[in-house]
Amino acid sequence: xxxxxxxxxxxxxxxxxxxxxxxILDERNARTPIGLVPHGSTPFAGEANREEARRxxxxxxxxxxxxxxxxxQEHKRPEPLLRAFALACKDVDGxxxxxxxxxxxxxxxxxxxxxELGIRSHLTVTGFLSEEDITRHLVAADLCVNLRGxxxxxxxxxxARALGVGRLVVTSDRGEQAEWxxxxxxxxxxxxxxxxxxxxxIVGLARDGESRLxxxxxxxxxxxxxxxxxxxGASYAKLLALLPCHRSRARSLISEAVDVAxxxxxxxxxxxx
Numbered sequence: 234x235x236x237x238x239x240x241x242x243x244x245x246x247x248x249x250x251x252x253x254x255x256x257i258l259d260e261r262n263a264r265t266p267i268g269l270v271p272h273g274s275t276p277f278a279g280e281a282n283r284e285e286a287r288r289x290x291x292x293x294x295x296x297x298x299x300x301x302x303x304x305x306q307e308h309k310r311p312e313p314l315l316r317a318f319a320l321a322c323k324d325v326d327g328x329x330x331x332x333x334x335x336x337x338x339x340x341x342x343x344x345x346x347x348x349e350l351g352i353r354s355h356l357t358v359t360g361f362l363s364e365e366d367i368t369r370h371l372v373a374a375d376l377c378v379n380l381r382g383x384x385x386x387x388x389x390x391x392x393a394r395a396l397g398v399g400r401l402v403v404t405s406d407r408g409e410q411a412e413w414x415x416x417x418x419x420x421x422x423x424x425x426x427x428x429x430x431x432x433x434x435i436v437g438l439a440r441d442g443e444s445r446l447x448x449x450x451x452x453x454x455x456x457x458x459x460x461x462x463x464x465x466g467a468s469y470a471k472l473l474a475l476l477p478c479h480r481s482r483a484r485s486l487i488s489e490a491v492d493v494a495x496x497x498x499x500x501x502x503x504x505x506x
C-alpha cells in the first residue's frame with residue numbers, strides 16, 4: 234500500500250518478477266513501460282567445503298543440514314517450517330535445522346513451539362550474523378529454505394545469495410517466489426498442504442543427495458548465465474536507454490492562476506509607487 238502513490242505517478246519501472254509487473258499494471262489505467270531484470274547474484278569464488286564450514290560454525294558435520302536464512306518473521310512461515318521439520322525428524326536420522334537470523338517474531342513464541350515439538354537438540358537459532366558468517370552458513374547448508382506468505386512484493390536477496398553459493402532452495406509456490414527456475418528450487422504451497430509438502434521435500438532431499446547435487450549445478454549455471462551482477466548491470470543499462478524520458482513537471486491550473494494573480498499584484502504595486 235505504501236508503494237501505490239509511487240506506482241501511480243512513475244513513468245516507467247524496472248522489476249525483478251513478472252508477478253510484480255502484473256501488480257503494477259493492476260494499479261494503472263494504461264499500459265506502462267516495465268522492464269524485467271533478474272535479481273543479481275554473486276557467484277561464490279571460494280571453495281564450498283561443507284564439512285570445514287560446519288566445523289568453523291560449531292554445527293554437526295554429519296547428517297543433513299537445513300538452513301533458513303534471514304530475520305525470523307511471521308511472513309517467512311517459521312511455524313510451518315518447524316512443524317514440517319519436526320515430522321521429518323521422525324523419518325530421517327541426522328537432520329539439523331539452522332534458523333540463520335535474529336528473532337523478530339511478534340505473535341509466535343518460537344521457544345515454546347520448539348519445546349512443544351521436541352526438536353531443541355535438532356535446532357540452532359543464530360541471532361544476527363556478520364556477512365562472513367552468513368556466507369559460512371550458506372556453504373555449510375545441504376539445502377536452504379526461504380518461504381513467504383503473504384508476499385511483501387520484494388524478490389528475495391537471500392535466495393539469490395544462496396543460488397550464488399550453489400545451494401538448492403525450497404521456496405513458496407506463490408507470488409514472486411514462484412518464478413525462480415525449477416532446476417534449482419523446489420516449491421511448496423502456502424496454507425493447505427504446506428506442512429505435509431515441506432515434510433515430504435525435506436525427507437526426500439535428505440535421502441537423495443544426487444538430486445541435491447544436480448540442483449546445485451543448475452544454481453551455479455543460472456547465476457553464471459542469467460543473474461550475475463555483470464549481466465544484470467548490462468540489462469539495467471540497456472533498459473534505461475529504452476525507457477521513455479521523464480515527463481516535464483506538471484503544473485496545475487490552480488498553481489498557474491495563483492502565479493498570474495501574484496504577478497498582476499506586483500505590477501499594480503509598481504504602478505502606484
